[in-house]
Amino acid sequence: MTFALKIYRYALFGLLFFFGIKAQQIGLVEYLSDPFEMEYVLELVRQHLILVGSSMLMATVIGLSAGILLTRDRVKKYTSSVMYVLSLGQTIPSLAVIALSLSVLGIGTKPAIFALTLYSILPIARNTLAGIQAVPAGMTDAARGIGLTPFQTLLSVELPNAASVILTGFRIALVINVGSAPLGFLVGAGGLGDLIFTGIDMMMPVKLLAGAIPTTLLALIGDYACELLGLALIPKGVRIQNGK
Template identity: 90%
Template sequence: MTLVTKIYRFALLGILFFCGVKAQQIGLMEYLSDPFEMEYVMELVRQHLVLVGSSMLMATVIGLGAGILLTRDRMKKHTATVMYILSLGQTIPSLAVIAISLSFLGIGTKPAIFALTIYSILPIARNTLAGIQAVPPGITDAARGIGLTPFQILLAVELPNAASVILTGFRIALVINVGSAPLGFLVGAGGLGDLIFTGIDMMMPVKLLAGAIPTTLLALVGDYACELLGRMVIPKGLRLQNS
C-alpha cells in the first residue's frame, strides 16, 4: 500500500468521523431512527441507485464502444471530431442538459437518466482511447505475428493492457454520476435530491444532510468498489508494473 493510498484512506476515515459527530449534534441520528423516515430515505436511496446504475450502464456501453472504434485504423481520422462531440456533454451545465432533455422526454426518470448518461460518457471514452493507444506497438505486432485476429488482439492484448486506464475513466464517471444524480429531483426522477432540495427550501439542515451524507457515502463506496474491481480485472503483473 503506497503512502498516498494510506493518506487517502486516513482522510476518508476522518471525514466519516466528522460527519458522524455533526450528524449527532444536529439530530440527524434521531431523525433517521424514526422507522417511517428511515423507510423513506431507503426508498430514495433505491431510486438514486436506479438512476446511477441505468445511466452508467448506457454510458459504459457507449463510451467503451466509441473508444474502441476510434482506435481502429478506419476510424482514426474521425477521432478528433467524435471526441469533440462527446466533450460537449460536459461543457454544458448539468441543469441545462436536464432542461433540454425534459423538453422532449417529459417529466420522470427518462430525462434524468439521459442527462446523467451524457455527462458520464466522456471520461470512459477518453480513457478507453488513451489506454488502447498507450499499448506498446511491439506487443500487438507480436500478437499479430502469431496469427491472432484483430478481435482476438483486442480481447487478449489491448483491453487487458488498457484496463487500468479504462477503469480510472469509469471511476471518474461514476463519482460524477453519483454527485449529479440529486439534480434528477428537479424533473421528478426522485432520488436523494428530494431530501437535499427539500432541506434547502424548508431550511431544515437535518433533511439536507439526510440526503447529502448518503450521496457522499454512495460516491465513496462506488470509488472503493472500482478499486476492488480493478484487482479482479487487471492482471496481477500489470498491477505490479503500474504500482
C-alpha cells in the same frame, strides 16, 4: 493507487467524519431512528441507485464502444471530431442538460438518466482511447505475428493492458454520476436529491444531511468497489508494472 486518488479518498472520509459529527449534534441520528423516516430514506436510496446504475450502464457501453472504435485504423481520422462532440456533454451545465432533455423526454427518470449518461460518457471514452493507444506497438505486432485476428488481439492484448486506465475513467465517471444524480429531483426523478433540496428549501439541516451523507457514502462505496473490480479485471502483471 496514485497519490491523487489517496488524497481524494482521505478527503471524502474526512468529509464523512465531519458530517457524522454534525449529524449527532443536530439530531440526525434521532431522525433516522424513526422507522417511517428510515423507510423513506431507503426508498430514495433505491431510486438513486436506479438512476446511477441505468445511466452508468449506458455510458459504459457507449464510452467503451466509442473508445475502441476510435483506435481502429479505418476511423482514426475521426478521433478529434468525435471526442470534441463527446466533450460537449460536460461543457454544458448539468441543469441546462436536464432542462433541455425535459422538453423532449418529459418529467420523470428519463431526462435525468439521459443527462447523467451524457455526463458520464466522456471519462470512459477518453480513458479507453488513451489506454489502448498506450499499449506498446510491439505487443500488438507480436499478437498479429502469431496469427491472432484483430478482435482476438483486442480481447487478449489491448483491453487487458489498457484495463487500468479504462477503470480509472469508469471510477471518475461513477463519482461524477453519484454526485450529480440528486439533480434528478428537479425533474421528478426522485433519489436523494429529494431530501437535499427539501432540506435547503425548508432550512432543515436534518433533511439536508439525511440526503447528503448517503450520497457521500454511495460515492465512497462505488470508489472502493472500483478498486476491487480492478483486482479482478486487471492482470497481476499489469498491476505490478503500474505499481499497484
